[in-house]
Amino acid sequence: xxxxxxxxxxxxxxxxxxxxxxxxxxxxxxxxxxxxxxxxxxxxxxxxxxxxxxxxxxxxxxxxxxxxxxxxxxxxxxxxxxxxxxxxxxxxxxxxxxxxxxxxxxxxxxxxxxxxxxxxxxxxxxxxxxxxxxxxxxxxxxxxxxxxxxxxxxxxxxxxxxxxxxxxxxxxxxxxxxxxxxxxxxxxxxxxxxxxxxxxxxxx
Amino acid sequence: xxxxxxxxxxxxxxxxxxxxxxxxxxxxxxxxxxxxxxxxxxxxxxxxxxxxxxxxxxxxxxxxxxxxxxxxxxxxxxxxxxxxxxxxxxxxxxxxxxxxxxxxxxxxxxxxxxxxxxxxxxxxxxxxxxxxxxxxxxxxxxxxxxxxxxxxxxxxxxxxxxxxxxxxxxxxxxxxxxxxxxxxxxxxxxx
Amino acid sequence: xxxxxxxxxxxxxxxxxxxxxxxxxxxxxxxxxxxxxxxxxxxxxxxxxxxxxxxxxxxxxxxxxxxxxxxxxxxxxxxxxxxxxxxxxxxxxxxxxxxxxxxxxxxxxxxxxxxxxxxxxxxxxxxxxxxxxxxxxxxxxxxxxxxxxxxxxxxxxxxxxxxxxxxxxxxxxxxx
Numbered sequence: 001x002x003x004x005x006x007x008x009x010x011x012x013x014x015x016x017x018x019x020x021x022x023x024x025x026x027x028x029x030x031x032x033x034x035x036x037x038x039x040x041x042x043x044x045x046x047x048x049x050x051x052x053x054x055x056x057x058x059x060x061x062x063x064x065x066x067x068x069x070x071x072x073x074x075x076x077x078x079x080x081x082x083x084x085x086x087x088x089x090x091x092x093x094x095x096x097x098x099x100x101x102x103x104x105x106x107x108x109x110x111x112x113x114x115x116x117x118x119x120x121x122x123x124x125x126x127x128x129x130x131x132x133x134x135x136x137x138x139x140x141x142x143x144x145x146x147x148x149x150x151x152x153x154x155x156x157x158x159x160x161x162x163x164x165x166x167x168x169x170x171x172x173x174x175x176x177x178x179x180x181x182x183x184x185x186x187x188x189x190x191x192x193x194x195x196x197x198x199x200x201x202x203x204x
Numbered sequence: 205x206x207x208x209x210x211x212x213x214x215x216x217x218x219x220x221x222x223x224x225x226x227x228x229x230x231x232x233x234x235x236x237x238x239x240x241x242x243x244x245x246x247x248x249x250x251x252x253x254x255x256x257x258x259x260x261x262x263x264x265x266x267x268x269x270x271x272x273x274x275x276x277x278x279x280x281x282x283x284x285x286x287x288x289x290x291x292x293x294x295x296x297x298x299x300x301x302x303x304x305x306x307x308x309x310x311x312x313x314x315x316x317x318x319x320x321x322x323x324x325x326x327x328x329x330x331x332x333x334x335x336x337x338x339x340x341x342x343x344x345x346x347x348x349x350x351x352x353x354x355x356x357x358x359x360x361x362x363x364x365x366x367x368x369x370x371x372x373x374x375x376x377x378x379x380x381x382x383x384x385x386x387x388x389x390x391x392x393x394x395x
Numbered sequence: 396x397x398x399x400x401x402x403x404x405x406x407x408x409x410x411x412x413x414x415x416x417x418x419x420x421x422x423x424x425x426x427x428x429x430x431x432x433x434x435x436x437x438x439x440x441x442x443x444x445x446x447x448x449x450x451x452x453x454x455x456x457x458x459x460x461x462x463x464x465x466x467x468x469x470x471x472x473x474x475x476x477x478x479x480x481x482x483x484x485x486x487x488x489x490x491x492x493x494x495x496x497x498x499x500x501x502x503x504x505x506x507x508x509x510x511x512x513x514x515x516x517x518x519x520x521x522x523x524x525x526x527x528x529x530x531x532x533x534x535x536x537x538x539x540x541x542x543x544x545x546x547x548x549x550x551x552x553x554x555x556x557x558x559x560x561x562x563x564x565x566x567x568x569x570x571x
Contacts, residue, residue: 022233022374026318030226033510064407071414073286073315077279078418082425085275089432092440099485099508100325103278107316109230179510181224182385189378196370219484275426279418330481392483392549 004129007122011133017110018141018188019195024110027101028142029184033153036160038146040094042139044087044102048079049111050131056119057127063120072115073106080106110134148187153178208339211332215343218392221319222351223385228319231310232352233377237363242356243349244303245310250345252292252314253323256285257341260324261334274328281324282315289315319348354384440505448492448501449473460565473500478561482507482553483514489557493531496566502526502558507550514550522551526558531566535559 017023024045031037052075056063063071084102087095095102105111114134119127151157155170177183221227231245260281268274293311297304304311314320323344327337358380367376402409446452451466455475464472474493479486485508492500502523509515516522522544526534533540536555544551 025229026226064410067407067411070286070411073282074414074418077282078421081278081422085425085429089429092436097508104318106278106282107318107321109316112316176513180389182382185378185382185385189375193370193375
C-alpha cells in the first residue's frame with residue numbers, strides 16, 4: 001500500500017514529467033494557450049498513459065526483447081487513435097482546437113518512457129499508480145502554464161464557455177505576448193527558475 | 205516553382221517547427237550543447253523527415269484513403285518512422301562506426317521526435333502532392349536545423365557565463381528560446 | 396512439434412504481428428462505432444450554420460459547390476458556398492450566404508484555430524459584418540471596400556481570400 005502511494009506521488013512533484021523530467025514538452029507547450037486545451041489534452045494523455053501502462057504491465061511476460069519498443073509504440077498509437085476518434089465524434093470543438101497535437105501524443109516521450117522504464121518491469125497495480133501520478137503531475141503542470149498564459153494573454157480565464165474571472169487592467173490591454181509561442185517558453189522558463197529557487201525541484 | 209518556394213519558406217521560417225509549432229523540443233533542449241552535435245543531429249533528422257515523407261505519402265494516398273482508413277494514419281506513420289530509424293541506425297553502424305558512437309542514443313530518439321511525425325501529419329493535413337511533401341520535409345528539416353544550430357551556439361556561450369543557480373541549464377534555455385521565438389514571429393505574413 | 400519449433404524461432408515476429416492485428420481490429424471497431432456520430436456532427440454543424448443564415452430555409456439543393464436555398468414556397472431564398480484559405484496558424488473555412496448571385500448576405504467563420512485573442516477576432520461582428528450587402532466582385536485583397544484587422548492581417552486576409560477564391564471557382568464554372 002505504501003509502495004503504491006509512493007509510486008503515485010512521485011509523478012506529482014519530485015518526478016514531475018514537465019518540470020523535472022522534461023518529457024513530453026512538445027504537445028505540452030503547444031496546448032497551454034487556453035485552459036480548455038490544457039484540460040482536454042491532459043484528459044487524453046491520462047487515458048492513453050493509464051491504458052498503455054496497464055496493458056504493458058499485463059503482457060510483460062510475453063513481450064520478447066527485440067520487438068519491445070515497436071510493440072509499445074503500436075499499443076500507444078492504438079490508444080491515441082481511439083481517443084482521437086472519440087473526441088472527434090463527441091467533443092468536435094476540442095478535437096479541432098487540439099489539431100495535430102492530439103495524434104502527436106503517440107510520440108510524447110513521457111508515455112513511451114513510462115512504458116519502457118516502469119510498466120514493463122513492474123506489476124499492474126504499481127503501473128496504474130505510476131500512470132495516475134504522472135498524468136496528474138502533467139495536468140497540474142500544463143494547467144498552471146495555461147492559466148498563466150490565458151489570464152495574462154487575454155485578460156480572462158474561460159472554462160469550456162464559462163468565464164471564470166476577468167482581470168481589471170489586463171482586460172483592456174492584455175499581454176498578448178503570452179499567446180505566442182515565445183510567451184509559452186517565457187512562462188515555463190520563469191516557472192522552472194522559480195520552482196528551483198524555492199527548492200521544490202532540484203537544480204541541474 | 206514559387207508555390208514550392210513558398211512551402212519551403214513557410215515550413216522553415218514562418219511556421220518553424222521548433223519556435224512556432226513547438227515540435228522537436230526534446231532534442232532542441234537536450235542535444236544542443238555542442239555545435240557539431242547539433243549540426244549532425246539536424247542532418248539526421250532532415251534525412252529521416254525526407255524518407256518518412258517519401259514513404260508515408262504513397263501509403264496514405266494509395267492505401268489509406270482508398271480504403272477509407274485514414275484513422276489508421278497515427279499507427280501507420282509512427283511504425284514507418286520507427287522502422288526507418290531502425291534501418292538507418294543499422295546502416296550507419298555498419299558503415300561509419302565512429303559516427304554511430306557519436307550519435308549514441310540520440311539516433312534512436314529520433315523516432316519519438318515530434319518534428320518528424322509532425323511533418324508527416326502536416327503533409328496529409330495540407331493535402332500536399334508528393335513533390336510538395338518532399339519540399340515541405342526539406343523546409344521543416346532546414347528550419348529545425350537552423351534553430352538547433354543557433355541554439356547550440358548560444359548555449360555554448362551560456363555554459364561559461366555567470367548565472368544565478370536556479371536559472372542554469374533549462375530555465376535560461378527556455379528564455380533564449382522565447383527571445384528566438386519572438387524574432388521568428390517577425391516572419392509571419394512574409395508569404 | 397515442428398510448429399512449436401517454428402513458433403519459438405520466429406516468436407518475436409509472430410508476437411508483433413499479433414499485436415498489430417489486434418490493434419487494427421480494435422481500431423476498426425472503434426472507427427465503425429464512431430464514424431456515424433462523426434458524420435452526424437459535421438452534418439448537424441453545417442445545417443446549424445445554414446439555418447442561422449437563412450431562417451426561412453425549408454430545404455436546399457446543391458449544384459457542385461453552390462448551395463441553392465429554397466423556402467417553404469419553393470422560391471429561392473438565396474445561395475451559399477464554402478470557401479477556405481490558409482490563415483496564420485490554421486486553415487480558415489467560411490460560409491458565405493448570398494442574396495442573389497451578386498450580393499453577399501452574410502459571412503460566417505465556420506472553422507479555424509487562429510491565435511486566441513488575436514487571430515480569432517475574425518469572428519467579431521465588426522469584421523464579418525462588413526461583408527453584408529457588399530457586391531461579390533468588390534471582395535478581394537486590398538479592395539477599398541474591405542477592411543482588414545490590425546495585428547491580425549494574415550487571419551483577416553485569409554478570410555478575404557477564402558471568399559474571393561471560392562467566388563472565382565464557382566462563378567467561373569457557372570459561366571462556362
